[in-house]
Amino acid sequence: MEVLIGQTHRNMMTFVSSRLLLSRGNFIPLKKLCFVSGEAKIHTSMRVQSRIDRQNRPLTLETLGFRSERVKEKGNNTNQIGPMSLDKDVPRSIKTAPKRSVPVKAVSVKALEIEGAPFTAKSxxxxxxxxxxxxxxxxxxxxxxxxxxxxxxxxxxxxxxxxxxxxxxxxxxxxxxxxxxxxxxxxxxxxxVDEPDKKxxxxxxxxxxxxxxxxxxxxxxxxxxxxxxxxxxxxxxxxxxxxxxxxxxxxxxxxxxxxxxxxxxxxxxxxxxxxxxxxxxxxxxxxxxxxxxxxxxxxxxxxxxxxxxxxxKPNNKLPPQAxxxxxxxxxxxxxxxxxxxxxxxxxxxxxxxxxxxxxxxxxxVPASGTVSVSDPTSSSTSSILTQGTVESLPPVLKHYYCVTRAQHKIDTLRKCVHALDAKYVIAFMNHSKRLKDVVFKLEARGMNAAELHGDIGKLARSTVLKKFKGGEVRVLVTNELSARGLDVPECDLVVNLDLPTDSIHYAHRAGRAGRLGRKGCVVTICEESEVFVVNKLQRQLGVPIQDCDFTDGKLVVSKVEKEKQKTTSEVAR
CATH class of the missing domain: 3.40.50.300 (P-loop containing nucleotide triphosphate hydrolases)
Incomplete structure (x- = not known):
């Protein structure tokens, strides 16, 4: 009985000492503290947050060790933080959270929107x-x-x-x-300076x-x-x-x-x-x-x-970072x-x-992925994209969709180009086999067009791109090959003749226009049965895609769409 009481007493002292260690208010730079009683073999684990999580502060360039000239002029009232350490002292200008004596749940770190330097450097x-x-x-x-x-x-x-x-x-x-x-x-x-012995x-x-x-x-x-x-x-x-x-x-x-x-x-x-x-x-x-x-x-x-x-072999005496x-x-x-x-x-x-x-x-960053927008069974209210997808579209782009029959899509494309007076147009399709037919029909209607896809040779692709950038070709009909990396700053119109498979593909296609702050439009030509896909893209990307038509050589937004915009603006007020 005496032995059992002694062991219990020692275990209680171990637990009390660990609680006292945390309650003194000193910061402990460990993610996890373990206290083990040698005789009783009792293992107690506690989680202690890092300083950044505990004080709910975001990462900034300043906490990464970078300072602009504008920041230096204010004086040396801030504690400088090393470039590779995020667990050191943060600037005093940020109010610290009150110290707590008990472990708390981890708080997700949020991004900080900063309008001052160096996020908006002037040179x-x-x-x-x-x-x-x-x-x-x-x-x-x-x-x-x-x-x-x-x-x-x-x-x-x-x-x-x-x-x-x-x-x-x-x-x-x-x-x-x-x-x-x-x-x-x-x-x-x-x-x-390069090391002399280093090749x-x-x-x-x-x-x-x-x-x-x-x-x-x-x-x-x-x-x-x-x-x-x-x-x-x-x-x-x-x-x-x-x-x-x-x-x-x-x-x-x-x-x-x-x-x-x-x-x-x-x-x-x-x-x-x-x-x-x-x-x-x-x-x-x-x-x-x-x-x-x-x-x-x-x-x-x-x-x-x-x-x-x-x-x-790496030097094991070095710290893990090295x-x-x-x-x-x-x-x-x-x-x-x-x-x-x-x-x-x-x-x-x-x-x-x-x-x-x-x-x-x-x-x-939330552990969310993407799903196909063409799947009608997927929930529209589920979070299927990261925040980055929402921010992946050029801010000055305007988005429209036009409903027509499949056999009238090419004629609608021609009307769209004339209505917007677009000079550099990229039309996207999902299958390369149909590109040649679209080019033939556009040229038959007096519009210079060319196809671009992976099945044509390197020299032919270079020639087509050169003609398009030089203005000899007005409409470039292509597939997903050109959705990434094709840089034609003058491109002012992107047309989806076929719907993109998901919002990520839509974002990459749309990004061919409106580059570096220029104005541009994205028009999706679809059938009535595909409108639900456009609506889903609109919700996922967080941008309005307006219903429109092309009459008398002009782009006209539908009355229903105007009513929606009016209602939205009234609710916002």
Whole structure:
């Protein structure tokens, strides 16, 4: 009996001491505390929140260690936070939550909308880019960063793995290219000195799902590097001569390679693409790269880029952060379904979701995916998209739909082009076999048109794109091939001759118009039985898609639609 009383007394003392330890108010930077009684073998677990969760504060560029000139002028009343630590002291200007002596439930971290610098920088100089790079930006006429660039550039510069999510045409390509060029290539910061014993090789790998997007990225890099530095970038896309690409790699020794998964994996497997010392891995249009077609190639890329050779063992004496893969992973897309979030958690190191004027930790992103909008049995009230899908559309776009019979769709397309006086039109269909018939009927009605799809050769595709961008072709009839990466800033009208399979595909199609703040329209031509799909797209994307018709050479919004808008405005008041 005495032994039992003694053990009970010791157990009670252990529990009391643990409660006293928490009630003193001192912060304990551990996610979980375990108290074990040596004799009674009683195991007690308690969860203690990190400081950011406990005080319900969002992540900002300031907490990542970046400060703009405007912030520095206010004085040194804020505690500076290291770039790789989020659990240190936060600025005093933010009121702290009252201390609690008992564990509380974790509060999801919310994004913070900030209108001050550096989220809305007025110049690239504020973002800490090197002088040579800023000088080159001035030469090509780029002086003011977009919102997503103001947020992403300093975040990537702080060596953070990120997902960049913003609507198409918002400047995502430069958002990741500029911080890379600040550390890699001839325009990098002067203070970055290469180690004499270190062999110079591939320092950045950029992967794109299509040849067109890959070649477009290469042109952007070459434009920034200028004629003298063009050899610093090499394209490795499918459909081109592989042996010539390998010769160029050997001769030019580029610092940056841009290509498609198949060709990069192919040359890597041949041992002619050393990427173990790579600093950056960028996956553009990552949601497309997650498709089954790219699975094996992406696996090889992820296993070889920026990872140490098999014979080199990591130093176990280093902290876990230092033992990680050296590469910095950047994922980019206009839409971020949960499959991308899951991939980022697997491939990256504490990645952040970066949007225009906000930074979001992945832990706060809901585990929701997407479902097909053509399925009438799915619930309309369910949350099937992440917040990123809602923000994936250019803000100045106008959305309409027109109901007609299937045999009248092409004639409705012609009326739509004339009514809106559109000069650059992209018409989307779901099946490439029907494209030629649409082009034939449009040309028979006196409208210059051309088809673009994956079954035609590389030279033919380049010729069609050149004619479209040059204004020789007014209507480009295409499939999902052009929904990603096709950059024609002058495009002012997108027409869905066939309904997109889901809201993500709608967003990518629509993003071909209204790029970089320009005006544009998206018109979906559908049958009466497909209107419910349009209504579902409208609810999911959070944008009004107005019912319209084309009469007397004008776009006319239906009376029912006008009544809806009137009722909505009255309710809002």
């Amino acid at each position: 690239f100089l504020e973002l800490g880019l090197p002088p040579l790079l800023i000088e080159q930006l001035d030469k090509v006429g780029l002086t003011t960063p977009t919102d997503v660039q103001s947020t992403a550039i300093p975040t990537i510069s702080q060596n953070r793995d990120v997902i960049i999510q913003s609507y198409t045409g918002s400047g995502k390509t430069l958002a990741y290219l500029l911080p890379i060029l600040a550390k890699v290539g001839p325009l990098k910061c002067v203070s970055i 110079k090789g591939i320092e950045a790998v950029i992967v794109a799902p299509s040849r067109e997007l890959g070649m477009q990225i290469v042109r952007e890099v070459e434009k920034l590097l200028g004629p003298e530095g063009r050899k610093a970038v090499q394209q490795l896309v499918g459909g081109a001569n592989r042996s010539r690409q390998e010769e160029a790699l050997k001769k030019n020794k580029p610092a940056i390679v841009v290509g498609t998964p198949g060709r990069i994996a192919e040359i890597s497997a041949a041992g002619k693409l050393p990427t173990h010392g790579c600093q950056f891995l960028v996956l553009d249009e990552v949601d497309e790269l997650l498709s089954f077609n790219f699975r094996e190639d992406m696996h090889r890329i992820l296993e070889h880029v920026g990872k140490r050779p098999g014979g080199e 033992r990680r893969v050296e590469r910095q992973t950047v994922l980019v897309s206009a839409t971020v379904p949960f499959s991308v979030i899951r991939a980022a958690r697997s491939w990256g190191r504490d990645p952040l979701l970066v949007r225009a004027k906000s930074i979001l930790p992945l832990d706060s």
